[in-house]
Amino acid sequence: MLWRVPRRYSMDSRQGETVARRRRLLDAAIQVLGEVGADRLTMEAVAERADAATRTLYNHFSSRDELIAAALDLLLQEARDSLYLDTPAEVDPAERLRQFVRQVYGVYGQQADSLTILLDHRGDPKIGPQVTMMRESRREHLKEILKDPQTKLVLPVPEAAAIAFVLTSHETWTALVKESGLTQPAALGLVTATLDTVLFAHRPG
Incomplete structure (x- = not known):
């Protein structure tokens, strides 16, 4: 008898991977922000820091401004919590x-x-x-x-x-x-x- 992994588990697993990947990209953006500032941040530099393809970064954030806004939002949330x-x-x-x-x-x-x-x-x-x-x-x-x-x-x-x-x-x-x-x-x-x-x-x- 073959056991099948429930579809729900498979979907949850993919969602978890997506959330983890997004967080890794944001952490990389925060590191680059701290080093060069918003004016000099590039999508390529963030992707390289996250060890990801630039295309992957654009899959999560459609623009540089959106990425910076999301990174600052994360920093605000963590600052408020801490x-x-x-x-x-x-x-x-x-x-x-x-x-x-x-x-x-x-x-x-x-x-x-x-x-x-x-x-x-x-x-x-x-x-x-x-x-x-x-x-x-x-x-x-x-x-x-x-x-x-x-x-x-x-x-x-x-x-x-x-x-x-x-x-x-x-x-x-x-x-x-x-x-x-x-x-x-x-x-x-x-x-x-x-x-x-x-x-x-x-x-x-």
């Missing part, structure tokens, strides 16, 4: 802020290249508002932590939140790690110690 911020409300506000900084700096360390690409494309009408929304989400989360009644701040909440917002920005992480040469732990330690001192008057040691 920058979803959550710290337990029952923890002391100063410790909540430390946890927040560790979480954000951890994301920056893992997603540095992707976030840089997004920030480089803030002029794009689709990217700019999304980046602004992610920044606003971080700002509001900081305000939520710092306005806790248990918080004993040296500064009023708006000023404290503004300082925390600057020190937890991707730009500050870049300045400390990429430009000043600090290690990830050293940058994290510097920022948390600064916030402890400036916002809560906690002295190290």
Whole structure:
């Protein structure tokens, strides 16, 4: 008796291969974007990076603009997912802020290249508002932590939140790690110690 593979399984398998191939092509496009920018990206360079035929790339994306848009969409989705911020409300506000900084700096360390690409494309009408929304989400989360009644701040909440917002920005992480040469732990330690001192008057040691 011959066993036949169900047609449904065969279709699911092909769909899975298509999704995996598309993701591989997008990953290659993101790599090329990070190296040469959108202006110099070519379909041929992306296909070569993905070890695929240029024809295969055109089967998934009809144009260079469509490919770039899809790559940026993927980066936005991953950035939104990774920058979803959550710290337990029952923890002391100063410790909540430390946890927040560790979480954000951890994301920056893992997603540095992707976030840089997004920030480089803030002029794009689709990217700019999304980046602004992610920044606003971080700002509001900081305000939520710092306005806790248990918080004993040296500064009023708006000023404290503004300082925390600057020190937890991707730009500050870049300045400390990429430009000043600090290690990830050293940058994290510097920022948390600064916030402890400036916002809560906690002295190290």
